[in-house]
Amino acid sequence: MNRFASFAKYTAMIIIAIISIIPIVWMITGASRPYEELFKYSNSFNIHLFVPVHPTLQNFKDVIFNERNPFLTYIGNTLFVAAIVTVLVLLINSMAAFAFAKLRFRGKAIVFALFMSAMIIPGEVTLVPNYLLMHAFGWLDSYKALIIPSMLSVFGIFLLRQFFAEIPDEILEAAKIDGATMPRTFARIVLPAAVPPMITLGLMTFLGNWDSYLWPLIVINDDKKQMIQVAIAAFSSAEGTDWSKILAASTISTVPILILFLFLQRYYIQGITASGVKG
Template sequence: MIVKRLTLSIKYTFMAALALIALVPILWMVLGSFRSYQEIFQYATSLNIHLLLPVEWTLQNYIDVIFDEQNPIFLFIGNTLFVTIIVTILVLFINSMAAFAFAKLEFPFKNVIFVCFMSAMIIPGEVTLVPNYLLMNDLGWVNDYKALIFPSLVHVFGIFLLRQFFSEIPKDMIEAARLDGASWFRIYWNIILPSAVPALITLGIITFLANWDAYFWPLIVINDEPKQLIQVAIANYSSLAGNEWAKILAANTISTIPIIIAFLFLQKYYIRGISMTGMK
């Protein structure tokens, strides 16, 4: 009993230490957004409470960011929400149908096609950057949100994740539905999807975060400033004249709020989806 309690104590202490290591940069960002520019660097190398807590609290950074007419942050957040929500919905629909086909349907060369899909996971995104840009340019989609939406719709890891989850759904349930005259799409819509809500939410969160944090691709394909996304807009506070770190911290804190809210409401489904994937 003593050994078990000691093991649990060590385990929880280790987990708490890891959580603290992960939270410290976030706390420094949030609390640093309430500092003046000078104070950020004044205590950057000190090992005392003021490394995190500001000496003089100020809201000026948020006022400057929110009311900046040259960089209207809420416009950029709205652009990002628009693109991210559309991509997330379409990714869930398209990739869940592909995963359903790989998991429950029989067709020629299914395993070969699936292996080809999985092999795409090892290809770095930088390799496809130039071909994707040339394709968007040929289609006339440069400087249009279609260039941000359509290249992101096929999510190879998402297909793998959902296929593993769909494979656990009993075949007897599907065969019974087929005997009752249900079409494949009705089986997919009324049986498969309701049974895979945790996996769908997991993929939704992953897709949402990936598109919310996108920087390089929007920087390349979107030229008009009012159409730009939030991460590129935050980078505008950096210039040859210097980095406005106080504003950057405030803008990053504001842009993080939607992600934190979404994760707090959906975290139990996210954890369940990850833990149940691939388990018999």
Template structure:
């Protein structure tokens, strides 16, 4: 496991160290030696360049991505948990059939629905707006499925007792279900935030205005230039990795606990 961990961590380490190298030095040392692990000439010019470039406001890209990711995560936790609670504990006509139809969308590749989704956004005149980045991403079928597995383990007798005491379903959801589902909600929130932070294809298609673009598309734009500045690419990638690594390290015990308790393995 230690060897596997080293193999996984080394590319990340090399990315961070190479972000402090000059452009000429990044690919100069390919043989095993200390030059491969540490820069010969340390520099912070790569980081300064990506933040000082007025034509590509990297700080604005990060703010846009953080804004979209936080809104989608918060709204997604509310909507997806309500849907999962309804499917797991409420009784209504055709529930099983609706659940099967709903979950069947998991097997449909995103590229298949992207064009109809694009046309729908265009008809709603949401092109090149934050609404186009946020609204289509709120409902996540996998997230609903994961929460259904967790909510199914909550004893029905507790909910029936609350109903007999006069509690409405909304109060049961807020007072009983949500407090017991904290690990699962944190897990879903972390996965949702990660997906939105790494989102590339949909923002690339739907956003044309430079100031509204997100970070992954911005990093890709550094690579599309005729003269690729690998130092800037590695510096931007390093900065974009910091929030995800920080959030995961902070919430990793809840993530593992939520995956285990929800019954979703792997």
């Protein structure tokens, strides 16, 4: 029975993995096809559904060296914004989470409940107020509009608070007896112990900003400052949609995320497990 259960479990995992990877494989092979061939074999299940008949790298060349849509510039913009936001989120939200987990102050439970209530508010509800706020500050068409509203992550505070709450108070008290200040205790003891959940939050934040589309589309009008997902959508116009270039651009934009996740997936899983977040 144990062997059968193990076989059934691994079989189910393999099937789920295959189903999950099929769209990625089709995207990569579709990016390597001429436009005329892209949908030619989509209605029949055969080897040419995934293997190009006339493979080509022209789509990648057209995307990378496109003078109208400088794709490498968009990648640089997105990398800059996503990296800055990730660093700020880790810094600010880790301090807030530590305060909610270990510090004592009046109204802590009420403030934390208000923070958690923000998680149930859809982002579309705050879209117009945030836009008006950016307009009032004069931050439209600048990186400030992309970075500053994204610095606070309610889920990030919740995630890190769950981990910080498990740190024994005796360790913090011992550091205090040894003369360590609270900032030093946080930097030297708490943060080094929180590497897995910090990497988990960092990956989530970076991925969220890398894939951001609606907010950059609204607040950024200068093409030289635009983000990568908006640039990919630019290949679709009133004249038609060049799906081959869209697939090539999507493939290029996926590579950094896959590489990042492959190197950090162990810490990502540890962070989710250690913080007690399920679902």
